Amino acid sequence: QVQLQESGPGLVKPSETLSLTCTVSGGSISSYYWSWIRQPAGKGLEWIGRIYTSGSTNYNPSLKSRVTMSVDTSKNQFSLKLSSVTAADTAVYYCARGHSSRSHIDYWGQGTLVTVSS
Amino acid sequence: AIRITQSPSSLSASTGDRVTITCRASQGISSYLAWYQQKPGKAPKLLIYAASTLQSGVPSRFSGSGSGTDFTLTISCLQSEDFATYYCQQYYSYPSFGGGTKVEIK
Numbered sequence: 328q329v330q331l332q333e334s335g336p337g338l339v340k341p342s343e344t345l346s347l348t349c350t351v352s353g354g355s356i357s358s359y360y361w362s363w364i365r366q367p368a369g370k371g372l373e374w375i376g377r378i379y380t381s382g383s384t385n386y387n388p389s390l391k392s393r394v395t396m397s398v399d400t401s402k403n404q405f406s407l408k409l410s411s412v413t414a415a416d417t418a419v420y421y422c423a424r425g426h427s428s429r430s431h432i433d434y435w436g437q438g439t440l441v442t443v444s445s
Numbered sequence: 446a447i448r449i450t451q452s453p454s455s456l457s458a459s460t461g462d463r464v465t466i467t468c469r470a471s472q473g474i475s476s477y478l479a480w481y482q483q484k485p486g487k488a489p490k491l492l493i494y495a496a497s498t499l500q501s502g503v504p505s506r507f508s509g510s511g512s513g514t515d516f517t518l519t520i521s522c523l524q525s526e527d528f529a530t531y532y533c534q535q536y537y538s539y540p541s542f543g544g545g546t547k548v549e550i551k
Contacts, residue, residue, distance in 0.1 A: 371544050371545045372542040374541060421488055421489075431491060435490075438488050
């Protein structure tokens with residue numbers, strides 16, 4: 328059974344960079360598309376972007392200028408960096424798995440709350 | 446960007462009711478649509494993909510239909526464990542989600 332686990336600071340100061348890592352267990356990270364999705368409290372889901380195990384990326388155009396994703400296949404991990412954060416970036420951040428560039432998401436992490444506050 | 450309009454945003458229903466939720470895409474997305482169920486404090490759970498394919502382990506009272514721009518999720522006989530928020534998601538282009546439908550107890 329594939330499991331995804333987000334990790335990283337739960338509190339980030341405004342204007343700084345949010346950094347999260349997702350560790351994949353119970354299966355290989357190879358040959359899948361790995362996404363980050365966020366959800367502000369009481370609101371809907373927003374896709375941030377995805378990375379393939381080759382390192383190729385696609386980002387939500389609304390966040391593209393601030394997002395960087397990377398993958399470390401040796402550690403079965405992938406990561407998210409979101410720069411110049413504001414309070415509007417406060418949300419639960421999920422990592423998730425898709426099978427292709429046109430694929431539903433079949434596995435999700437449990438989510439991690441990141442609060443942007445001084 | 447493909448926009449997904451989901452309706453209603455909330456509904457009240459009783460156990461045993463038939464419930465229908467719809468999603469409309471701003472342009473044709475073929476059958477590249479999934480439905481998820483989310484309970485408070487939990488990650489979304491995949492119910493249906495490719496518009497009408499039931500994910501393994503999901504009860505058969507859930508069904509999906511549609512193609513192009515109009516899609517429907519139907520719960521044929523609502524159970525107590527089905528009270529949750531439901532989201533549709535298109536993956537024809539970079540993914541986007543509907544605004545969600547909260548199914549509450551009447």
